[in-house]
Structure formats: C-alpha cells, structure tokens
Amino acid sequence: MDLTINHIKKGFKNKSVLEDITFSANRGECIGILGGNGCGKTTLLSILAGTVSADGGSFCWGGKELLASKEPRSKVVGYVPQGTPLFEELTAKDNLRLWYDRKEMLHQLKGGVLELLGIHEFLSVPVSKMSGGMKKR
Amino acid sequence: MREAGRYLFIQTKRVLRCFPAVFFMTLLLLAAVGLVGKSVIEEKLSDDKKSMVEIGVVGDVSDSYLGIGVMALKHLDSSRYAINIQMMDEAEAKSALQAGDLAAYLVVPAGFVDSIVSGENLKITYYTRNSQMGIGTMLMNELSVIISDFITKSQNAIYGMQSLCRTYGYDDIYWDATNELNVRYIDLILSRTDFFEIEVLGVSNQLSMVGYYICGLTVFFLMIWGVNGCPLFVRKDFSLAKMLKINGMGAFYQILCEYLAYLLLMAASLVGIFALLGGICGMAEFSVPEWGKADFETILSFGVSMLPAACMLTAMALCLHELTGNVISAMLLQFLTAASLGYLSGCFYPNSFFPAAIQKTGQILPSGVAIEYASQSMRGEVSAGILLALTGYTALFLMAIYGLRRRKLAKN
Numbered sequence: 001m002d003l004t005i006n007h008i009k010k011g012f013k014n015k016s017v018l019e020d021i022t023f024s025a026n027r028g029e030c031i032g033i034l035g036g037n038g039c040g041k042t043t044l045l046s047i048l049a050g051t052v053s054a055d056g057g058s059f060c061w062g063g064k065e066l067l068a069s070k071e072p073r074s075k076v077v078g079y080v081p082q083g084t085p086l087f088e089e090l091t092a093k094d095n096l097r098l099w100y101d102r103k104e105m106l107h108q109l110k111g112g113v114l115e116l117l118g119i120h121e122f123l124s125v126p127v128s129k130m131s132g133g134m135k136k137r
Numbered sequence: 138m139r140e141a142g143r144y145l146f147i148q149t150k151r152v153l154r155c156f157p158a159v160f161f162m163t164l165l166l167l168a169a170v171g172l173v174g175k176s177v178i179e180e181k182l183s184d185d186k187k188s189m190v191e192i193g194v195v196g197d198v199s200d201s202y203l204g205i206g207v208m209a210l211k212h213l214d215s216s217r218y219a220i221n222i223q224m225m226d227e228a229e230a231k232s233a234l235q236a237g238d239l240a241a242y243l244v245v246p247a248g249f250v251d252s253i254v255s256g257e258n259l260k261i262t263y264y265t266r267n268s269q270m271g272i273g274t275m276l277m278n279e280l281s282v283i284i285s286d287f288i289t290k291s292q293n294a295i296y297g298m299q300s301l302c303r304t305y306g307y308d309d310i311y312w313d314a315t316n317e318l319n320v321r322y323i324d325l326i327l328s329r330t331d332f333f334e335i336e337v338l339g340v341s342n343q344l345s346m347v348g349y350y351i352c353g354l355t356v357f358f359l360m361i362w363g364v365n366g367c368p369l370f371v372r373k374d375f376s377l378a379k380m381l382k383i384n385g386m387g388a389f390y391q392i393l394c395e396y397l398a399y400l401l402l403m404a405a406s407l408v409g410i411f412a413l414l415g416g417i418c419g420m421a422e423f424s425v426p427e428w429g430k431a432d433f434e435t436i437l438s439f440g441v442s443m444l445p446a447a448c449m450l451t452a453m454a455l456c457l458h459e460l461t462g463n464v465i466s467a468m469l470l471q472f473l474t475a476a477s478l479g480y481l482s483g484c485f486y487p488n489s490f491f492p493a494a495i496q497k498t499g500q501i502l503p504s505g506v507a508i509e510y511a512s513q514s515m516r517g518e519v520s521a522g523i524l525l526a527l528t529g530y531t532a533l534f535l536m537a538i539y540g541l542r543r544r545k546l547a548k549n
Contacts, residue, residue, distance in 0.1 A: 012548075046379070049379070049383050050382065050383050051379045051382050051383060051546055051547075052546075052547055053547075071385075073383050074383045074384040074385065077383065079379070079380065079383050081376030081377075081379055081380060082376060083374035083375070083376030083377075084374065084376065085374075085376040085377035085379075085380045086377070087147065087151055087377075089151055089154055089155060089369075090147070090150065090151060090154070094147060094150060095147075097143060097146070097147060098143055098144060098147045099143075099384070101139075101143075
C-alpha cells in the first residue's frame with residue numbers, strides 16, 4: 001500500500017473528534033470521505049495536510065512516516081481548501097507569485113499545470129473580477 | 138525562508154497598490170483629528186484669556202490720588218494675569234462675586250483719603266469667595282495689601298509734606314510740585330512688573346499647551362489610522378494561512394511578513410502626512426514654543442521621529458485585526474480602542490487633570506507610553522527607558538498575534 005493511515009486520533013478540550021481512524025490506498029486510487037456535519041472530516045484532512053497535529057497514530061506515504069516529520073507536507077500532499085486562498089486586490093499572476101518563483105511560474109505556464117488549467121487566459125485579471133470557477137482553478 | 142520572502146513581496150505589493158486609497162483615507166482622518174485638535178486648543182486658549190482677574194471697586198475713588206491709583210492698576214499692568222477694574226455699587230459687586238463674574242471686590246470707605254490726611258487709618262476691605270482661594274486670588278490678596286500699604290504710606294508722606302508746606306506758608310509755591318511728586322510716586326510704585334512675574338511652566342510633560350496637544354493628537358491619529366488596515370488584514374477565511382503553513386510557513390513567518398508590510402504602509406503614510414503638514418505650516422508661519430517657527434524640516438523630522446511609536450501602534454492595530462473576523466467590527470473596535478486609550482492617556486486633556494489613579498493607569502497604557510515618547514522627542518531628550526517600553530509593548534502585541542494565529546490555524 002502506498003498510503004497508510006493507522007489509528008489516528010484527535011480530541012479538542014476533552015472531546016474526542018477522531019478515534020482510531022485507519023485506512024489505506026494504492027497509487028491512482030480515489031477515496032471519498034463522507035460523514036455528517038461536525039463528524040471530523042475537515043479535522044482528518046487538516047491532520048493529513050499538516051495544519052493540525054494528531055494526538056496519536058501514523059500517516060505513511062511510500063514507506064515514510066509523515067506525521068512525525070518536520071518537512072513541509074506540501075512536497076507530498078496537495079491541499080485544496082474550502083475557502084479561497086487568494087488576495088482579491090491582486091491579479092492571478094501576483095497570486096501565483098506567492099507559490100512559484102518567476103522562472104518556475106513561466107515554465108508551468110508553458111506546458112505545465114498552469115497551462116493545463118487555462119490560467120494563462122486570465123493571468124492579468126484581478127481576482128475580484130474573476131468568476132467562482134476561475135478562482136477555484 | 139524563500140516562501141517567507143515571496144509572502145513578504147506579495148504583501149508589500151498589496152499595500153503599495155492600496156496606498157493611494159489609504160493615503161486619501163489618512164487625509165480624511167487627519168482632517169477629523171485636526172478639527173478636534175483645533176477646537177480643544179481654542180477652548181484652552183479661551184480659558185487662558187478668562188484668567189484675567191475681574192476686580193470690582195466700590196466707593197468713591199474720585200479723589201485725585203485714589204483715582205490715579207485705580208487707573209494705574211487698570212492700565213499699567215502688563216502681566217498675563219491682568220486685572221480688570223470695574224467700578225460698581227456694593228450690591229452689584231456682591232451679586233457679581235456670587236455669580237462668579239468677579240474674582241473679588243474692594244470697598245473703599247467714604248472719606249478714605251481724608252482719613253489718611255487726618256491720621257486715621259480707614260481700611261479698604263477686600264471681598265472674595267472661599268472657593269476662589271487659589272493661587273491667583275492669593276496673589277491678589279497680597280497685591281491688595283501691598284497696594285493699600287504703598288498708597289497709604291506714600292500718601293501719608295506726601296500729605297505730610299504738603300501739610301508742612303502749608304504750615305510754613307509754602308503751599309502756593311510747592312503745591313503743584315508735591316502733586317506731581319505724588320503722581321510720579323504712584324506711577325512708579327504701581328508698575329506691576331516689579332511686584333511679581335508669572336511664568337507658565339507648561340501644561341504637562343514640561344511642554345507648552347500647543348506642544349502637548351501636538352503630541353497627544355499625533356498619538357491619537359496613529360491609533361485611529363489603524364482602520365486603514367482593516368480591509369487588508371482582517372480575514373474570516375483562513376484557508377490562505379493554512380496553505381502557507383502546509384508549504385512550511387507557520388504562524389511566526391506569516392505574522393512577521395504581514396507586520397512588516399503593514400509597518401511599511403504606516404511609515405509611508407506618516408512621512409507623507411507630516412511632509413504635507415510641514416509644507417502647510419511652513420507657509421502659514423505656524424510656531425510652537427518648543428520649536429520656535431514650525432517649518433517644513435522641523436515638522437517632517439518630528440513625524441519621522443515618531444516611527445518607533447508607529448511600530449508599536451502598528452503591532453497593536455494588527456493585534457486588534459486578529460481578534461475580529463469581520464471588517465466592520467474591526468473598524469469599530471479600532472475606533473473604540475483609540476478613543477478609550479486616547480482619553481485615559483491624555484490625548485484630549487492633559488493627564489494631570491485626572492485623579493492620581495487614572496493618571497498612573499494612563500501613563501502605563503500603550504498610548505501613554507507613546508505620548509511620553511512623543512513628548513521626549515519634542516523636547517529632544519528621548520530616554521532608553523521609553524524606547525525599551527515601546528519595544529516591550531511591540532513584542533507583547535506580536536506575541537499575542539502569534540498565539541491567536543496559531544489557535545486559529547489549529548481550529549481549522
């Protein structure tokens with residue numbers, strides 16, 4: 001198994017939110033996490049993304065334990081948040097500069113993921129004037 | 138660190154893009170604070186003018202010498218706390234004293250001058266209110282004693298000489314001369330500048346009234362300026378902060394970059410505003426006792442010297458923004474905080490007007506520390522202690538923001 005999650009648990013103020021979460025997946029598989037309101041879906045994803053620490057358990061990818069590692073999780077985990085992590089006053093290009101060096105951005109715009117998403121079509125548009133779909137891209 | 142550099146670059150770009158709108162808003166705030174300052178200073182100056190002491194005189198002062206004495210009291214005084222003499226009857230004087238229109242009144246008994254000539258010693262009675270026994274009234278008491286003493290003793294001497302001249306048949310020859318002697322004597326005696334001198338030591342913090350209010354209102358302006366940052370730094374959606382954390386930029390670097398960008402915006406606004414003020418005051422030939430003529434360079438350098446206080450107040454503003462998740466609430470919080478702190482620390486009234494407990498509290502608040510720094514800067518004697526206090530408060534606010542941000546990131 002490429003992805004292994006074992007016995008993850010998390011509590012806030014003496015209230016247990018996640019208890020003994022265990023699952024695994026292979027490369028290329030797609031897993032959906034379903035649950036009622038407040039059941040801990042976002043908490044679990046935040047733990048896997050690295051923004052929240054777990055009280056116990058392990059998260060392994062490619063045989064490497066990630067929960068205890070201090071390396072930025074972004075190297076192995078892609079995270080799409082619920083909100084819109086963009087600055088409304090700036091253009092798409094300026095917002096991308098937050099995540100890419102100039103050289104890297106130009107590379108991605110020509111044949112990379114940014115071209116695939118069609119971002120080059122609205123690079124100079126201020127975020128405040130974009131549609132919801134454009135913002136999500 | 139690369140991520141932090143990129144984040145700082147983007148935040149700086151944001152604030153610079155918003156600078157024209159922020160500067161316009163700053164001008165509006167300055168106009169509002171300026172109007173408040175103008176009315177406060179004008180009220181204080183008007184109070185100073187009211188310090189002219191109104192004295193009533195009751196009785197017949199038509200005798201040449203007493204009349205000259207009263208006229209001398211009225212016109213020869215050049216001290217700041219001038220005495221204004223009003224002739225009136227006793228009922229009117231009593232009523233005016235009770236209404237507070239007079240500080241005191243003197244009753245000159247009938248035949249006062251004749252009594253001096255004949256060797257009697259009728260007294261001039263001085264009436265005042267108990268509540269008026271402040272330093273001004275005490276001075277007036279002393280002045281009345283001195284003047285009545287001088288008038289009676291000098292006139293005793295001069296009348297004595299006239300009586301002697303009459304006895305020996307020289308009154309026709311020396312009458313005009315002795316009259317002139319009397320007038321010159323009264324004239325010299327009653328040159329009030331020889332009696333006392335009044336020096337105004339300043340309102341508070343060893344500054345003049347104008348100097349004090351420049352410091353107080355500058356600090357108030359810097360506090361209220363924080364509303365400009367609300368649309369930029371108040372957020373409800375923390376997804377960007379979470380993304381930054383995933384990419385290795387935790388709460389510490391996020392706050393550091395936001396603070397530096399915000400500080401750049403504050404510093405640019407501060408310098409811009411004081412440059413503008415310097416130009417206007419230079420043309421208007423505005424003067425401040427501590428500076429003399431307040432020209433462009435003086436005002437601009439004062440504005441630049443306020444940067445350490447601006448560092449602390451920027452951190453305070455950012456801390457208030459972090460507490461709220463809504464722009465309107467953040468702006469209201471900023472206004473309320475600025476008004477409350479400003480009032481307690483003496484931005485609108487000198488701190489010395491308040492009871493001792495409030496004075497001490499006001500002095501240790503961030504606004505009080507900022508006012509003290511501004512006062513020291515204006516006097517040109519900034520102490521290491523005040524810089525330490527500013528640094529301490531700045532660090533305290535930044536640590537508070539760090540704690541809040543970490544909690545928000547952990548709470549999703």
